[in-house]
Amino acid sequence: MSTMPDPSALLQVQNLRKSYGENVVLHDIDLTVAKHDVICLIGSSGSGKSTLLRCLNLLEGIDDGVIAFDGREISDPLIDPRDVRRRIGMVFQAYNLFPHLSVLANCTLAPVRVAGVAKAEAEQRALALLERCGLADKATAYPDQLSGGQQQRVALVRALCTDPSLLLLDEITAALDPELVGEVLEIVRAEAVGGMTMILATHEMAFARDVATQVCFLHEGRILEQGPPEQIFTAPREARTREFLQRVL
């Protein structure tokens, strides 16, 4: 059941409902994210993790409920979605880098065009971030010349370059070879330690256990169970959560 809006929350979702025609993919989602929280969404494919993330930055319209970001209702039709998206970063499973732009140009596109940062300044910042992510020598390369892990790290840098208040990560390691997963998660871990607020859909249970402040288990479009990682992973209340964890761990 819903609670009163929490003024200290960065993001608050209440009773969110999303359907595609007859098919209801999200029911009564309640989620509160405070600053510096790292929320991990776990659950099997089709449980609604990706759709929930896409609803949060308004890539998908919702059918009911309220999403409030920084104290303002962003599910209001009168809100300009671009105002919201420039403050929320997103990284996709399939990287979605722009193949016609160099790594550096991918990273500076939004800061220069959307935020109006001077080109030199945006490049400086992008280069610093690329260097921190071990990609300093790839700035002039094009996405198709990079490995999957490198591409996903670039995608992370691209999202970070816009200096977002909230970062949404949609199964960002699901398309990677196991040995490339680590290099990507290392960056996510560093961001988590650095205090970045994040919501991530993930299949990496060990990682979720390690970095999450809260873990949400989604099942058939509902958040069935939610709690700190120690509780969810060691003493889940719900039978379905136990079943899921047995299958994946």
Next chain:
Amino acid sequence: MALHDGLGARAAVSTVASDWTPSARELERRAVRRRLRHRSILIAVGITVVVFGALWVVTVTSPGWPNVKTTFLSSHDAKASFHEIAKGFWINVRMFVVAEPLILVLAILVALTRNSVTPWLTPVRFVAIIYTDVFRGLPSLLVVYLLVFGVPALELTGLPTSRVVLGTIALILCYGAYVAEVVRAGIDSIHPSQISSAEALGLSRTQTTVHVVLPQALRRMTPPLINDFVSLQKDTCLVASVGVFEGLFAAQDYGNYHFNYTPFLVTGLFFLAMTIPLARFTDWLAHRARIRERGR
């Protein structure tokens, strides 16, 4: 605050999916969306009426309007010339109906040749490159002249001598070169992974092209393809310049005798009657394919 209202109303709503009813906040939002939609419709209608109304007024109040009306919009001349134009236009129709499939076949062959990698086809590949370069670069009218006057001059038996047939062949040659480039671009736009997965299934190069690459490529290139076909339909008029009594020539002929340009508009309407339904039809085909493949 709106946020509060929505949440207050929610408490009453059951969490069971089947008896979900929209919350007060959702209903409020729907009303806002409806209002926004109505506003855009109103703006669209208003601006359209104003713009076209202004154009209309400027036209009909211009000093020469009565004159233009009698020379371009005379219903008497339209009726009188209609039959001859229809007869002439039938030639245009036959020309492009025959030309379009042949152009497509020629273009696909040229495009596939240019994209082939077999060393055996190297001379054909050269011919294909020279063909597209030359025929794209030559004015269509010039090619029509060359064929209509040049081929009969060879005095070889077995070659066609009809001006309509030779004119059609000229257009096929010109447009084949354009369309070949469209086809090539379409083929190149198919992601290499499609070819890899077809080859991984054991399909031959030809099977891959026929069953995987071309069907996807042709769909992507429909809009530029229709462009070229519409352009071809109009260019069938070029045979008027070698004395074929087709639609435009019929209009010109009537105009020369009666000092009236209305028949040109009649011919124009004939062409639009062909090209507009074609555009809508291909839009519908594309829409249907999208529905089938993506469900929306």
